[in-house]
Amino acid sequence: MAFINRLVLTDFRNYRHLSWQPRLPVTVIAGPNGSGKTNLLEAVSLLVPGRGLRGARMDELPRHGTTLWGVVAQVADRPGDEALSMQLATGADPLRPDRRAFRVDGQTLRNRDSVSEYFSAVWLTPQMDRLFQEGAGGRRRFLDRLVLALEPGHAREVAAHDRAMVQRNRLLAQSGADPDWLAALERTMARHAVAATAARMDMIARLNTDEQAVLDGFPAARLALECVIADRLAQEPALAVEDWLAERIASTRAVDRQRGGSRFGAHRADMRMADRLTGRPASQSSTGQQKALLVGTVLSHARILTACRGQAPMLLLDEPLVHLDAARRDSLFHALRRLRTGVLLTGTDAEQFAPLREGAEFVTPGEGNLVQHA
Template sequence: MRIDRLVLTDFRNYERLAWEPRSRLVVLTGENGAGKTNLLEALSLLAPGRGLRSAANAQIQRHQGSSWGVVARLARDGDAALELATGADPANPARRVFRLDGEVVRNQGQIAPHFSTIWLTPQMDRLFSDPASGRRRFLDRLVLALDPNHARESAAHERALTQRNRLLATRPDQSAWLDGLEDSIARHAVALTASRMALVEAMNRVPVTDDTSFPVARLRLVCGVEKDLAKRPALAVEDTLRAALKHSRREDARKGNTSFGAHRADLLLQDALTGREAALSSSGQQKAMLVHVVLNHAALTAGKAGRTPLILLDEPLNHLDAERREALLRFLRDRDVAAFMTGTDKEVFTVLRKCADYREVSAGRFNER
């Protein structure tokens, strides 16, 4: 799968861009603020979720522009091209809508079998020092590429949690209502956790060294629900979680949140060869492990789903030494993957030579390099 055509309308600093990439590998260079990351964000929004910046529509909308939109034509080996579009709903600008071949998509999960993406950004250099929520989002993006239902389960789980917290704050005496919400939370929490566990297990099957030239990373899901699921049937775990939620109502009402469950899960990484935890590693070692996760995930998705996710790499060579920079670019060059990369200097991408489409970005416009 590759992006055959891309059109942006009133997106960030792009008033209008219509472009047909000439290669599955694209290198965007230019000064900071030129719009390189904006283009990656546009591509990320074609997949289910809130994109690589988790931005609201009002932030995405170009100043003095009309409704923003992103349209892509996906070329797929052996299949007809597919048109995928997303943008602000003209009737409700705060709402985002999707279209597949011109038809409105009611459930974002319908997008996942056709298109998925994974990204690394400079902000993710803090992934192991920031709160666990960022690591959960990273894990759930990995899961979604292989389990289209994951987005629906996650959204339903979040809605039920929000409603329970609100009800505990305003009408804690509504026991029957709370029972229903906690039943929903338990069912979706177990489904979410099972999908996360399956992804972690599949990713961890690789040997301690492989041909990526990056340190093989072992993933570990840290979650009470996961521990329970590893020992007992799903229905029994749901029952336990429902009972625990009911028992914690008074304490959760006092704190204003739900104190345990799948939304409290964390993702840890460890160097498979040395056993070193990512949280205790240098910035360069952490970046190398994250790169391995992305490459391993691309290979896993290709094997299980028959397609690789679109890889978005914002300033990917930061914190990598010269040897690993070349290793990453060689991997992308020699594998059947599609990737968009950004950087300030074209020369650091010379390993790709003539196999990439080089574009210089300036104030939301493209110049050929």
């Protein structure tokens, strides 16, 4: 389900209480910086597994002076469809405010990943504009977010790998560490690293074969995973790669003890992006070209989720027009009209979204609420 028919926020960020019923599938949220535009998108992003589009800590989410917060959405396959709608809710657990709880139609979910069966969302944020100037960690998280939207269990694989790695690092720092315990942790790291890498490779393969990407008006991207584990998986079965990786990790114990980290693992991967037609790397492209590649990738990702799940994800586009020229802004508007899904866009100047006037609702945050444009 990818349409929100009602959104209620309680003590979330700058909103004490908000109850909003979107009138149309596409909503433009326009207003000055600091008015709460991105907070609305973040609230929706928290309805899916993960830490939302900001990657915020739990203590950053409640309104100032409060500890509990909540987001409730009535979602449906079609706008205004009350008969077949479903209520999704997330927020701080009253018994443990440092943890999030998920509910579907009032029933608490024991496995938070299962919320993906009912609702999915993908997003683009201004922070992603710096993806190709920053370190590998940001690009890896970007790719993992794409994978997570299709494979909710991916987050567990990455988390399990990182936990085993941290435990191994601590054990290496101790004198006389038990070699059997180290071997068990290294085997755990290898198993989860291979699973996470395989999921990353699958998503990249799907994105690289999206033929519609060349018709969107954006440069079609070609992604590549820089990772020794991926190189082995392209040639050998997963179990053989697990054995190889566990041996490689074990062989670097002395070096890892000195450097306080692991030379091998899922945490060493990097993602590269280039223009599919020209081959020009994103890292060597202009800011506008980089933004266009990212927009095209997000649109491809939405189509992939639609094909796999039979329902397009909701699109959350924070300041999507920044760095785009007029032609590519028009391309984005045309692409959004073709996608039959809910869309939230933000910007400081409503006039930049004028081509969407006939098919979108325009609102402005004010005093913790939303004011509809005339």
